[in-house]
Amino acid sequence: MGRGLVTRRSTHDVGKTVSLLRTEAERVGASVVAVVDHAAAAHTAGLSLPDTQVIIFGNPQAGTPLMQAHPDIAIDLPMRLMVRDDGQPGALVSWQDPAYLAERYGLDADQLVPLNAPAKIASAVDGS
Template sequence: MIKNISLALVTLIASTHALALESLITVESHYSAKETADRFESIIKDKGFTVFARIDHQKNAAGVNLTLRPTEVIVFGNPNIGTQLMQCNQLAAIDLPQKALISEDADNKVWLSYNNPQYLKQRHNIAGCDKVMNKIAAALNTLSIAATSKPL
């Protein structure tokens, strides 16, 4: 009995961890963290998105005599798309505007991460809004790939 409970607990922890990993989509960048953030900001502005904030956590850490690898968050949105998501479920507003995290890991690899729209759909029990969810997913994918990939 205890063996079955232990196995069930390990399975639950493993599946919970897997779900947590799937809540973010992360793309490796071929550029430095600063260049990736600059590229992402430029691309989203060119596409008509509003940049509400760009937060440089490394700079803020240095301001209190702490060190942090490059870590920036860009807060951005498009009311035409975001409003449609909030019309599906107004609670989605807690996750809007969208955010992109650009960070450098301990191996000096740079990553661009954002919330998986499917995670937001599940989190807010959004039903009947697949068209807008697919539009958001496609836009975020296109923007992140454009900011992180080298031209062919």
């Protein structure tokens, strides 16, 4: 996995996992901005890619104070969850590690709280 990423396995396929994560994101008060289907885009270009989708979501009440304090963090917001097929049963769910973002932007413990949203949302597909 890439540096600064956290990954968990969902027992569901990519489509079902994306659906569950969208529902959970909205349940906890985030707005789903978009779902990017990289595999579908590859297909339209005549290329193949295992099923890979990225859910982009955010909550301005949580993200705006971070951007006010650290304007460069806007490049990493809104937050994302990547769901992909790695050829094994289920799907992989990945997101940026809050500790990596804390180090990157010099965030304190209180500022980390909203960056834990992807882990909380991802727990909807693995029962943790």
